Amino acid sequence: MKTIGYAAQSAETPLAPFAFDRRELRGNDVAIEILYCGVCHSDLHTARNDWGGTVYPIVPGHEIVGRVTAVGPEAGRHAVGEVVAVGCLVDSCKHCDQCERDLENYCRNGWVGTYNGKDKITGEITQGGYARDIVVREDFVLKVPQNLDVAKVAPLLCAGITTYSPLREWNVGEGSRVGVIGLGGLGHMAVKLAAAMGADVTVFSRSPGKEADALELGANRVLISSDAEAMTAAASSFDFIIDTVPVKHDLNPYLPLLDVDGSLVLVGQIGPVDEPITTPLVFGRRRVAGSLIGGIAETQEMLAFCAEKNILPEVEMIRMDEINHAYERMEKSDVHYRFVIDMATLEAEAA
Numbered sequence: 001m002k003t004i005g006y007a008a009q010s011a012e013t014p015l016a017p018f019a020f021d022r023r024e025l026r027g028n029d030v031a032i033e034i035l036y037c038g039v040c041h042s043d044l045h046t047a048r049n050d051w052g053g054t055v056y057p058i059v060p061g062h063e064i065v066g067r068v069t070a071v072g073p074e075a076g077r078h079a080v081g082e083v084v085a086v087g088c089l090v091d092s093c094k095h096c097d098q099c100e101r102d103l104e105n106y107c108r109n110g111w112v113g114t115y116n117g118k119d120k121i122t123g124e125i126t127q128g129g130y131a132r133d134i135v136v137r138e139d140f141v142l143k144v145p146q147n148l149d150v151a152k153v154a155p156l157l158c159a160g161i162t163t164y165s166p167l168r169e170w171n172v173g174e175g176s177r178v179g180v181i182g183l184g185g186l187g188h189m190a191v192k193l194a195a196a197m198g199a200d201v202t203v204f205s206r207s208p209g210k211e212a213d214a215l216e217l218g219a220n221r222v223l224i225s226s227d228a229e230a231m232t233a234a235a236s237s238f239d240f241i242i243d244t245v246p247v248k249h250d251l252n253p254y255l256p257l258l259d260v261d262g263s264l265v266l267v268g269q270i271g272p273v274d275e276p277i278t279t280p281l282v283f284g285r286r287r288v289a290g291s292l293i294g295g296i297a298e299t300q301e302m303l304a305f306c307a308e309k310n311i312l313p314e315v316e317m318i319r320m321d322e323i324n325h326a327y328e329r330m331e332k333s334d335v336h337y338r339f340v341i342d343m344a345t346l347e348a349e350a351a
């Protein structure tokens with residue numbers, strides 16, 4: 001199946017129009033016409049080969065919302081015309097112990113990324129959602145609840161589930177004392193979701209400028225992390241801190257803020273952090289942990305939760321040809337809070 005998208009041809013070149021093929025439908029596949037695609041930091045890192053291992057040309061995009069246009073002969077989960085979504089993973093082994101407990105995101109045999117992954121059958125490199133169409137195994141396609149605004153739902157598929165999953169795993173609920181580090185695409189979803197779960201939410205910020213925004217999103221207060229007195233006063237006052245900062249940084253100012261048995265969970269930075277001091281961990285049974293996106297069942301549960309609580313990301317809609325400028329702005333954290341590409345603009349450009 002011929003399609004078009006936007007690809008990077010190398011780590012140094014900007015994204016540009018690219019014609020390529022999607023696989024013919026297998027028995028259990030669905031074909032999707034993409035309506036909107038969110039823009040994640042991972043897209044930028046992969047396009048520029050920041051993590052190594054990028055195979056070019058690469059079409060990024062793993063926050064995908066679209067409409068089913070065809071289903072394979074054995075596919076029965078989704079019907080033509082349905083609004084559906086695809087997140088960060090498009091396949092896994094489906095039989096290991098982790099897949100058996102709906103944690104495809106921790107599949108023992110390796111899950112297949114939506115882009116720059118390796119198809120389990122043909123070995124071809126997967127291409128993501130900055131495109132007109134995509135073909136995905138039906139088990140990895142989510143249903144979008146009807147009352148969620150299709151134009152805004154895309155960022156839930158990565159930013160949403162990445163924050164929802166640890167909030168659930170650590171049993172955040174009514175009265176939980178939750179801290180959020182970093183108020184970007186992930187952080188702003190963490191605030192909205194934790195508040196909707198009934199938590200008391202504090203946003204940590206380096207500068208006072210974000211206070212009004214944080215409160216608007218549902219936070220109860222902002223704690224300025226450079227204010228040593230305020231940080232000391234907040235010692236042992238958090239059950240759970242979610243750290244969404246996507247670059248190397250210092251965890252040490254936050255560890256004493258956890259209460260006994262409290263956890264700081266990393267969902268942003270994959271790689272080194274500044275040398276941690278273990279004293280607060282030992283003297284309070286505090287924990288530092290990590291979490292990676294979420295399984296398919298939990299992603300579906302997250303969409304239902306957002307539909308019930310009327311939670312949607314804050315998005316800035318862009319045209320496909322604005323993507324390189326969007327990357328520049330994202331690098332400066334100049335986005336409120338997630339870019340979403342209106343894929344109709346790609347069709348218009350192609351025409």
Ligand SMILES: [Zn+2]
Nearest residue numbers: 040041042158
């Ligand atoms: Zn992502």
Ligand SMILES: [Zn+2]
Nearest residue numbers: 093096099107
């Ligand atoms: Zn598996």
